[in-house]
Amino acid sequence: MARKRRYWLLKSEPSAFSFEDLLASPKKTTLWDGVRNYQARNMLRDDLQPGDGILFYHSNAKPPGVVGVAEVVCAGYPDPTQFDPSDGHFDPKSDPLNPRWFVVDVRARGALTELLSLETLKGVSKLDEMALLQRGQRLSVQPVSPAEWREVLRLGGRKDLV
């Protein structure tokens, strides 16, 4: 039996890479590079699988919030930017034979009908346990439960993308 589909929240600063940028990318797809946190790396490398659902979150935005829905296209593979000295994410300590950092490819499915702000999400009791809303969390890759996924898409007016 196939593995159950899982759900994730990915954060991006829209000034660096926005959901609109993803929609405008070839095949609405890009590699999710530049993650340099081990917990987030472990999820990219081990847990995200093709077909998994993604909530696209804008951090450091006005206001911050979930803006769109995407999906995982392929399982984790080494982040090419770690080996590129001209890239801001270059990591001279990473061994090409034993890469330290990983990416997945993600493809946009569609924007929410309107931005679901962090403030709005905080007011939804069904989302009390959501990783995003827990004190002190900063991970740029976070798990989302099936119930949270359904609720966010319902609030975002995109039940068609559940």
Added chain:
DNA sequence: GCCAACGTTGGC
């Protein structure tokens, strides 16, 4: 292995 200093994230 401890922990102080430093760096980063990200809401506000």
Added chain:
DNA sequence: GCCAACGTTGGC
């Protein structure tokens, strides 16, 4: 720009 909450680094 502030700063809380982490994560990382490096001396010991």
